[in-house]
Amino acid sequence: xxxxxxxxxxxxxxxxxxxxxxxxxxxxxxxxxxxxxxxxxxxxxxxxxxxxxxxxxxxxxxxxxxxxxxxxxxxxxxxxxxxxxxxxxxxxxxxxxxxxxxxxxxxxxxxxxxxxxxxxxxxxxxxxxxxxxxxxxxxxxxxxxxxxxxxxxxxxxxxxxxxxxxxxxxxxxxxxxxxxxxxxxxxxxxxxxxxxxxxxxxxxxxxxxxxxxxxxxxxxxxxxxxxxxxxxxxxxxxxxxxxxxxxxxxxxxxxxxxxxxxxxxxxxxxxxxxxx
Amino acid sequence: xxxxxxxxxxxxxxxxxxxxxxxxxxxxxxxxxxxxxxxxxxxxxxxxxxxxxxxxxxxxxxxxxxxxxxxxxxxxxxxxxxxxxxxxxxxxxxxxxxxxxxxxxxxxxxxxxxxxxxxxxxxxxxxxxxxxxxxxxxxxxxxxxxxxxxxxxxxxxxxxxxxxxxxxxxxxxxxxxxxxxxxxxxxxxxxxxxxxxxxxxxxxxxxxxxxxxxxxxxxxxxxxxxxxxxxxxxxxxxxxxxxxxxxxxxxxxxxxxxxxxxxxxxxxxxxxxxxxxxx
Numbered sequence: 001x002x003x004x005x006x007x008x009x010x011x012x013x014x015x016x017x018x019x020x021x022x023x024x025x026x027x028x029x030x031x032x033x034x035x036x037x038x039x040x041x042x043x044x045x046x047x048x049x050x051x052x053x054x055x056x057x058x059x060x061x062x063x064x065x066x067x068x069x070x071x072x073x074x075x076x077x078x079x080x081x082x083x084x085x086x087x088x089x090x091x092x093x094x095x096x097x098x099x100x101x102x103x104x105x106x107x108x109x110x111x112x113x114x115x116x117x118x119x120x121x122x123x124x125x126x127x128x129x130x131x132x133x134x135x136x137x138x139x140x141x142x143x144x145x146x147x148x149x150x151x152x153x154x155x156x157x158x159x160x161x162x163x164x165x166x167x168x169x170x171x172x173x174x175x176x177x178x179x180x181x182x183x184x185x186x187x188x189x190x191x192x193x194x195x196x197x198x199x200x201x202x203x204x205x206x207x208x209x210x211x212x213x214x215x216x217x218x219x220x221x222x223x224x225x226x227x228x229x230x231x232x233x234x235x236x237x238x239x240x241x242x243x244x245x246x247x248x249x250x251x252x253x254x255x256x257x258x259x260x261x262x263x264x265x266x267x268x269x270x271x272x273x274x275x276x
Numbered sequence: 277x278x279x280x281x282x283x284x285x286x287x288x289x290x291x292x293x294x295x296x297x298x299x300x301x302x303x304x305x306x307x308x309x310x311x312x313x314x315x316x317x318x319x320x321x322x323x324x325x326x327x328x329x330x331x332x333x334x335x336x337x338x339x340x341x342x343x344x345x346x347x348x349x350x351x352x353x354x355x356x357x358x359x360x361x362x363x364x365x366x367x368x369x370x371x372x373x374x375x376x377x378x379x380x381x382x383x384x385x386x387x388x389x390x391x392x393x394x395x396x397x398x399x400x401x402x403x404x405x406x407x408x409x410x411x412x413x414x415x416x417x418x419x420x421x422x423x424x425x426x427x428x429x430x431x432x433x434x435x436x437x438x439x440x441x442x443x444x445x446x447x448x449x450x451x452x453x454x455x456x457x458x459x460x461x462x463x464x465x466x467x468x469x470x471x472x473x474x475x476x477x478x479x480x481x482x483x484x485x486x487x488x489x490x491x492x493x494x495x496x497x498x499x500x501x502x503x504x505x506x507x508x509x510x511x512x513x514x515x516x517x518x519x520x521x522x523x524x525x526x527x528x529x530x531x532x533x534x535x536x537x538x539x540x541x542x543x544x545x546x547x548x549x550x551x552x553x554x555x
Binding site for chain 1: 352355365366367415416417447448454456457544553
């Protein structure tokens with residue numbers, strides 16, 4: 001039975017292990033944060049400690065990075081929806097780049113506009129949002145499911161970006177409270193809206209306190225469960241608590257360049273096992 | 277009295293590119309800082325520190341509006357883009373609303389570009405399902421290049437692999453008849469010269485010191501137009517080089533865009549060591 005059954009609006013705390021058990025095969029999993037910043041790394045590593053991690057997942061991220069590359073390398077992801085999958089100054093995301101170039105991964109081409117308007121459509125309770133984005137580019141040919149419509153006022157062609165949703169969204173917070181209120185600080189990515197389009201919203205937090213009273217980015221009613229994850233974004237940052245763990249990202253990129261993703265993953269999964 | 281700015285005793289190509297980017301900035305501009313483009317950040321801050329003191333930055337990191345500056349870094353980039361933000365929003369608001377409101381300038385780095393300024397950041401190779409190289413993705417390129425008047429390009433390592441007669445995929449819109457609004461790229465800065473599209477096709481306007489038009493053509497995979505009054509790119513001034521080296525980017529983050537292979541990896545390691553995040 002899922003850990004959710006014991007949760008109440010007054011207390012949404014669960015363990016990280018319980019939280020990862022909420023992800024089922026073939027679901028759409030959204031990961032919060034942006035680039036190398038405030039990514040739910042501890043959640044991903046805990047998910048990969050399962051004897052049989054879920055497969056066939058659709059990954060939804062505004063931008064995908066280290067946390068997502070671990071899932072691709074472990075074989076959990078069958079398709080991606082993101083406008084950027086890479087490691088910024090650390091270069092290409094090695095496992096994504098290899099899998100997508102080899103045709104082992106389906107890339108559903110997304111851009112800032114298709115993601116943002118798709119989210120807005122879902123939040124507004126409509127099937128699409130119109131935009132001028134993509135007109136004249138090859139994106140429409142690469143996404144034949146995306147339709148164009150005629151503006152009923154001007155008669156001009158517009159792109160109708162379909163509403164987006166996901167099964168589970170995981171968002172890492174600086175601090176959260178028992179009722180699910182969470183503080184993300186300024187580098188929000190799309191996290192406030194992501195919490196609005198997910199059936200299940202898991203917040204992992206550096207710290208869980210009794211009560212937050214101000215400066216909350218995710219109000220409790222949007223959040224399904226909160227799980228403690230101290231240093232849970234590392235080696236991505238949790239500004240202003242800790243910077244990007246550059247040496248660790250370099251170690252990852254070099255391990256993958258040497259064909260040793262499996263060894264790297266076994267190392268990091270063993271390293272912090274038991275600390276969660 | 278107009279003082280003649282003193283040219284720098286020496287400069288590197290990354291410094292020249294950053295200076296050429298800065299020269300495209302006008303005072304009061306809103307400048308979008310994209311993903312992993314430190315040469316552009318260096319150029320923007322240089323412009324703000326010299327001729328454009330009222331330039332604002334809109335950053336993909338932190339999704340904020342920033343009017344102050346800080347030295348470039350890797351591990352603590354948020355101290356500038358979030359820590360100094362006047363205001364901030366979610367990326368949904370930035371992408372749907374703010375970019376339309378602010379009419380910013382933005383420099384993009386194409387993986388392939390053709391003579392009309394159409395460009396590709398999707399994949400290299402014609403087989404979409406199994407490309408030679410899948411690229412990270414297009415960010416907001418297919419969104420803003422269809423309407424913006426402020427699109428600029430830069431290429432840190434000019435080659436025939438990038439300047440191609442035909443794109444594999446078109447994600448950025450150039451000077452093409454399919455366009456309904458906006459304009460193609462206004463200027464392209466590379467490590468060989470500065471280019472425009474004044475005649476609808478890519479044209480060499482200034483060649484960097486020591487570079488001939490013939491060499492630029494040899495490194496370009498399509499016939500290049502050349503401005504009738506082709507000149508040498510004015511070199512950086514002593515003050516521009518000093519600002520870049522001593523104040524804006526003492527760690528040399530900008531050089532990550534011009535270096536490759538082992539040299540780049542060693543430089544990255546050195547930056548991280550100096551930032552105290554290598555272990």
